[in-house]
Amino acid sequence: MLDVAVSSRRRFMTAGAGLIGAAMLPKAALAIPMQGERRLSLYNTHTSEKINTVYWADGRYVAEGLQDVNKILRDWRTGDVAPIDRGLLDLLTHLRGVTDAGNKQIHIISGYRSPHTNAALASKSKGVAKKSLHQLGQAIDIRIPGIDLGHLRKAALSLKEGGVGYYPAQDFVHVDTGRVRFW
Numbered sequence: 797m798l799d800v801a802v803s804s805r806r807r808f809m810t811a812g813a814g815l816i817g818a819a820m821l822p823k824a825a826l827a828i829p830m831q832g833e834r835r836l837s838l839y840n841t842h843t844s845e846k847i848n849t850v851y852w853a854d855g856r857y858v859a860e861g862l863q864d865v866n867k868i869l870r871d872w873r874t875g876d877v878a879p880i881d882r883g884l885l886d887l888l889t890h891l892r893g894v895t896d897a898g899n900k901q902i903h904i905i906s907g908y909r910s911p912h913t914n915a916a917l918a919s920k921s922k923g924v925a926k927k928s929l930h931q932l933g934q935a936i937d938i939r940i941p942g943i944d945l946g947h948l949r950k951a952a953l954s955l956k957e958g959g960v961g962y963y964p965a966q967d968f969v970h971v972d973t974g975r976v977r978f979w
Contacts, residue, residue: 831855834889836865837901842872846901851885869907869936876910880933883973887957888936891971894951897940905937905968906930929959935972937963945969953978 834852839845847868851861865885870877888902909917909930918924929935940948945962948969952960960978961970 834886835899836885836888837899838865838868838904839901840868840872840904840907843868848899851882857882866908866933869904869933871908871910871913873913874910876908876913878908878910878933880908881973883957884934884936884971887955887971887973888938890955890957891948891952892940894954895940895943895948897943900940900942903939903941905939905966907936908933923963929972929974934974935959935970937961937968937970939968 831854833850833854835848835850837846837848845868847864849861849864850858851865852858862880862882862885865880866877869880892898892900892902907930909928911931914924914926914928914931918926918928938948939945945964945967949960949962952969952971956976957971957973958976959970959972959974962979963970
């Protein structure tokens with residue numbers, strides 16, 4: 797009898813811990829699929845390149861999909877390609893989910909920036925951080941056609957997964973995987 801009671805209590809405690817853990821996750825983390833595929837449809841506004849690629853499938857990141865993403869998010873000024881933070885790709889997937897953007901293309905204004913490009917931009921504008929997360933492949937400037945920019949900003953803020961910058965005059969929202977902050 798004691799073994800059954802202990803076993804039942806352990807199952808209850810384990811299930812309860814799982815529920816508590818799930819309750820502590822951001823709402824969007826619960827929406828991202830843990831099985832199946834994660835797909836991104838991206839359009840680079842500077843090069844006019846498009847991709848629709850699976851970057852994660854059945855519990856693993858897909859090397860070919862990650863290469864596609866790295867290429868389209870390259871520094872279009874220099875051609876430099878760098879690895880993009882996988883967490884940033886998941887953040888984009890979360891963001892599409894909370895905005896009900898479905899499979900709409902995400903328009904890329906700026907992805908990876910080489911240190912050379914970032915220094916040049918920072919010397920001309922106070923709005924470019926000298927230690928920008930774009931240089932680490934951890935930041936992206938986007939818009940999603942058909943999704944109000946203010947709504948996109950609010951959705952990004954609701955995720956609490958990193959930094960969110962709002963640039964309505966330039967028609968984009970910045971998101972990154974750094975610490976949670978906004979401007």
